Amino acid sequence: MIRKVTLLAIIIFINISFAQWERVSTRYTGTLGKMAIFNGFVYAYGDSVGTTTVFLRSGDQGNTWDDFSAGMPDELFFLHEHNGELMGMFFGSNVGNALMVSADNGESWTTRSSFSIDGGAVLSLHSDGTILYALSNREKIFRSTDNGATWTEFVVSYDGAPQRVGLDFAAIGDIWVYIGLNLGAVISTDGGATWAANNPQFAIGSVNVVNGEFYGATYGMYKLDAANQWVLYNNGWPGSAPFWATGKSVSSNGQTVFAYAQGLFEASVYQSNDAGNSWSTVATGLPTSGTLGLNDFLVADQHYAYCYYRSLNAAEFGIYRAQLSPTAIADDKTALPGEFKLAQNYPNPFNPSTTISYHLPNANRVKLSVYDMLGREIQTLVNEQQNAGQHTVQFDAQQLPSGVYFYSIDAGNFQATRKMLLIE
Structure with a gap:
């Protein structure tokens, strides 16, 4: 997962509208603070000082937060839901580089498998609904068909050389998209056997899967079409700042795309109802002075959106929440066998x-x-x-x-x- 001061975005398909952002917590979860949702709980986590993990959980949509930081087994880098389980990627001196699972919504953790990466570590998890993937910050991707108990290793090699620094990853079947540092998107259409660089004018900086399609972002938001070509998806974007797609995607049968863009001193959430041809701001109330911007954004449920906002002004950073109004409900569609x-x-x-x-x-x-x-x-x-x-x-x-x-x-x-x- 990429983290840059200059830009950040997430794509979310859903039919809802935003209200006013309000700060619901002043806790600092570090420069790489993240958020997640699982089993009705909202999570905020990161490292506030060095390798000291902050791990917060809210069961009442952000009104109050329980602090489980003291019981964390090691530094938590990534939370992920897969097949109904809450999983975490940990790295540190206590457990090494371990995939751990929690059966009590994050209160305690047990190790399921471990990794040993020469000069690096596995720091994030991804899935396509059935298969679990682990991405290292070197050239390796790991694939598991048994919920992380065992893994098959793949090396991302392009032009005869391994791509040493992995930043992001997404997969749909045998089509894999790997984001490498200073390279952008490298795509495999045969399940990781061969790879080829594939970028629009500017290198793709992050990738996400929404409703069965790949979305990538750089100086604009792009969608990978049936011919595996990146097509610009944000015509009419109201700002000029570059942005990436990252964080947790949430999708439904709705027609609205939500995205957030982050510049050095501003960050905003936008929506589009016409496939990206026009955009409008969907929430107000985020800080505008001394801003580093959003670190992670997600729709936690159909009623609230949450973001961790990291600011140069200590009086502004924290967890923000915007209430969602379900004013537009998705049209009824016939479900195919592989669809929610x-x-x-x-x-x-x-x-x-x-x-x-x-x-x-x-x-x-x-x-x-x-x-x-x-x-x-x-x-x-x-x-x-x-x-x-x-x-x-x-x-x-x-x-x-x-x-x-x-x-x-x-x-x-x-x-x-x-x-x-x-x-x-």
């Missing part, structure tokens, strides 16, 4: 009960909840590990007043919200 889908409830309008259906392409931990117009959680319908396939659940609203309600699903990297109407 949250269907429209039936009947709708309803009285007093209705059926909610969803499709999982692979096993995942699923949380399905109902919210009122103010974003308050009314009822949790599902909160468990589930197998791939079609699922249905009944929602009984006989104790609730008439009105508009929303149901939201969180299943790994998939999140979606739909609207329903209760009529009595």
